[in-house]
Amino acid sequence: MQIYLVGGAVRDQLLGYPVIERDWLVIGETPESMLAQGFRPVGKDFPVFLHPDNNEEYALARTERKTAPGYKGFVIHAEPDISLEQDLLRRDLTINAMALDEDGQVIDPYGGQQDLQQRIFRHVSPAFAEDPVRILRLARFAARYAHLGFTLAEETRAMMQQMVEAGEVDYLVPERVWAELFKALNEQTPAAFFETLNACGALAKIFPEIHALFGVPQPEQHHPEIDTGIHSLMSLQQAVLLSDNPEVRFAALVHDLGKALSPKDNLPHHYGHENAGLPILETFCKRLRVPNSFRVLALQVMQYHTHCHRVFDLRASTIVDMMVALGVTKPKNNFALFLLACEADAKGRTGFETRDYNQVRYLSRIAAALQSVDTSSISKSGLQGPQIGEAIRRLRIKAVRQAMNAYQQE
Template identity: 70%
Template sequence: MEKYLVGGAVRDQLLGYPVKERDWVVVGQTPESMIKQGFRAVGKDFPVFLHPDTHEEYALARTERKTAPGYKGFIVHADVDVTLEQDLQRRDLTINALAMTSEGDIIDPYGGREDLDKRLFRHVSPAFAEDPVRILRVARFAARYHHLGFKLAQDTQVLMQAMVIAGEVDHLVPERVWAELFKALNETSPSAFFYTLMDCGALEIIFPEIYKLFGIPQPAKYHPEIDAGVHALMCLEQAALLSTKPEVRFAALVHDLGKALSPKDNLPHHYGHENKGLPVLIALCDRLRIPNAFKSLAQHVMEYHTHCHKVTELKTSTLVDLLNTLGVFKQHNQFPEFLLACEADAKGRTGLENKPYPQAAYMLKAAKAAASVETATVMNNDLQGSQIGEAIRRLRIQAIADMKAAERQINVN
């Protein structure tokens, strides 16, 4: 069998990057011959097979011809006469159009190794413009390799801008947008995903809620970076430093969407932005069919990040109610993730990236005090229904009040 390791596995091996999965291209075979050799067919749109032992994907060499708008408007030709070079030519970037023989020899018909050395994202051929998903993929690669110094080639940038103008991006479906966003949120520099989309004009179409934050001013006293869009992406970068969880990163990114709705007469102030943004966030999550774990955390961070920043100023009863709303007293909750996203917000400001965030430790201590109250006495009383909940609430208020008093005594001494 004439087979070649292709794409990301070759690229990452040359970069010294971890290779997570390996894909193969097979030349000179038919679907029937693959099945006879024990491979299992899995491809819906083109012939892809799973190896009987390794379960790695083996795809027959193929070419594609554009027939309609969007990323599904293709006719695929896979036959014994399709060459490896023809298969590689239909790929998006030169750094992904690399192949390796079983002996370890690199096949590089389109200059991918040179672009790897130059740290350059460059399209293989004009056929790049036929698939709008490639814009999202390039943005995701930017998020993955930004820390290595990768840049977008000028001619590829121009081509992506032309695709946006031609309306190709309008045909992206929610599932593909979320799939690429999810991957980007898990990368080293997720903000590069959004900056890449903005530079080619796609951000306004794909993520209008985030695009609308750019150009919105904030008070320089609290936000030296001024721009709300810049702040959102700074928060995303801080979240990436604080947590590997994509839910935390997403919540930090979208927590200030309400600032785009602030009346111009009030700028640079954003009164009530925490609640104004909730319908925008819900609409975004519903449109892209974002999972509930992301949606619920993002809602809590959006609505209560200011409470967290000012936690030492809250009334004890308000703090107990906040902890209850955040689900702190339930076995499964996202309280640690909430605190990390709020910390990312506080640090996502120019010059304040390394400022301590003691509010998180304070909230954790208060939560521990409130959760440690003995509820058995309440349950053994003759209280009914909501009376039980209110009695427990009072115990928790007292527990946090005692904690505060103890802290004050320590400070006095």
Template identity: 70%
Template sequence: METYLVGGAVRDQLLGLPVTERDWVVIGETPASMIKQGFKPVGKDFPVFLHPQSHDEYALARTERKTAPGYKGFAVHASPEVSLEQDLIRRDLTINAIAMTPKGELIDPYGGQQDIKNKIFRHISPAFAEDPVRILRVARFAARYGHLGFTLAEETRELMQAMVAAGEVDYLVPERVWAELYKVLKEQSPSAFFYTLKSCTALAIIFPEISCLFGVPQPEKYHPEIDTGLHSMLCLEQAVQLSTSPEVRFAALVHDLGKGITPPENWPHHYGHEKIGLPILEKLCGRLRVPNAFKALAMHVMQYHTHCHKVFEIRAATLTDVLNILGAFKSNNTLNEFLLACEADAKGRTGLEQTPYPQAELIKLAAKSAASVDTSAILNSELKGPQIGTAIRRLRIKVVAEVINTFKAL
């Protein structure tokens, strides 16, 4: 059997990065011959098999022909006559079209090694334009390898822009967009994903709620970076520094969506953006089928991040009520994730990245103290129904006030 290691495994090995998955291409075989040798068929759209021992994926060499718009409009042809070069040229980028023999010899017909050396994302052939998912993939590669200095070849950016103009991006289904975004949120430089989409005009179509933030000013006194879109990217970058949680990173990314619809005559101020943005976030989450855990945290961060920033100024009763809404008095809560996203917002401002955020410690202590108040006397009293909740709230407000006063005295 003639087999070659291909794709990400070869690319990452050449970059000196860990290889987690190994994909192989098989030349000169048929589905029947693969099954006869013990391989298990798993491919739905084209012949892919699992190795009986290693469980690596082995795909028969194939070619593709565009038959309809979108990323599913392809006819796949796999046969023993398809050569390695024919299989490799249907791939997206040169850096993903390098093959390696079992002995470690490299086969690189399209200059992938040179582009790895020069740290360039470059498409292999005009066939790149036939699959709109490739726009998302290239942007995701920017998020994964941007910290290494990779940049997008100008001719590839122009081709991606032409794909957008031709309407190919309109065929991307929400589930695929979310699947790519979820992966991006776990990468080292997720903001590069959005900058790449913006550079080829795809951002306005795929993520219009984020796209419209660019060019919207904020008060320079509080936001030296001024631009709201840039601020959102800075917040995302800070969230990466603070947390590995994709939920936290998503919440930091979308917390200011309300500023995108502020009337220009009110600029640079954005009064009430915390609540104005909630329907926008609701619509985005509905369109992309965003999981409830992501949506719930993002909603809380959007509505209450200003309360968090101003915790030293708000009343104890207000903080107590906000903590209750956040579920902070329950054992299973996301208060820490909420605070991390708010801290990312505070630090996602040019020149203020290292600013301390004592608000988080105050709120943690207030939540812990209020959650541990002794409510036995109330529960054993003659109070009924809502009266019980009101009495417990008063106890918690008292404790929260003490915590605030203690912090202010430090």
């Protein structure tokens, strides 16, 4: 049995990145011989096995032949006579097509080390074009490594564009799109995920709601970057600086989807974009089967982010209604995450990146006052029906007004 460490583990080891998981390639074996040695099969489409002791994945060397559109239209050929070079040739990028033998020597038949040194994403062979998932994977690699200076080879970008024009991305299933987006949101530069997709034309097909924001102007005095799409990606990157939570990052990304609907006669203004975007966001989340926790926070941020920005000008009653809608009076709520996403939006503007966002401290103080309101006396007052709710609201408004006054006097 010849065993090689392959793929991302080799790439990250050479980059000095932490290796999270290791994949092994086995040459010269059959499924039967692997089973006889105690390996447990897990691969449905091709022979992959778990090591009996450490549960790491060991795959038999294989080649693939495209037989139908999409990313499932492949016939797998896995036989003992498949060579290491043949197996590496079917991989997506040169930096992922290297292997490490048992003596620690790098086997690099397709120039992966040079592309690592030059910080280039380059496809290994024309077979890249056979699998549309590779477009998403490459975009996700951009999200992970863009801060190191990685760029996309022009010939690879052109191939990706040809794949888009040929309709290959139309075969991507929602679960896979969300899986790659989720991974990208957890990387250091998730904006690069969308920039890479936009560069090859895939953004319009995969994320049309986000693509629609590019080219939509905003008032220059508030948004020196002007373009709404650019602002959305800047907000996403500010969210990365503020929080590790992918829900906050997602909410910052999509908070302005409604601006794509603003009438041209009103531009660069976007009256009512907060509520106009809600159906777009619902459709987006339904199509990609976005988890409910992401959807709920994103909807809250979309609807109330301008309230948060203008909170120093709002009446106590308006603030109470907003906070009740955000669930601040409930034991479990998203309010801290909401504030982070709003701060990311405020700082996601050219020249505003380092400005203080005092709304966080102000609203946190008000939220504490709202949560401390004792409503037990109302339950004993004899009030009925809507009267109870209105009495509770008056108590809350009073507490919030007092907190506002105390803050302003400091």
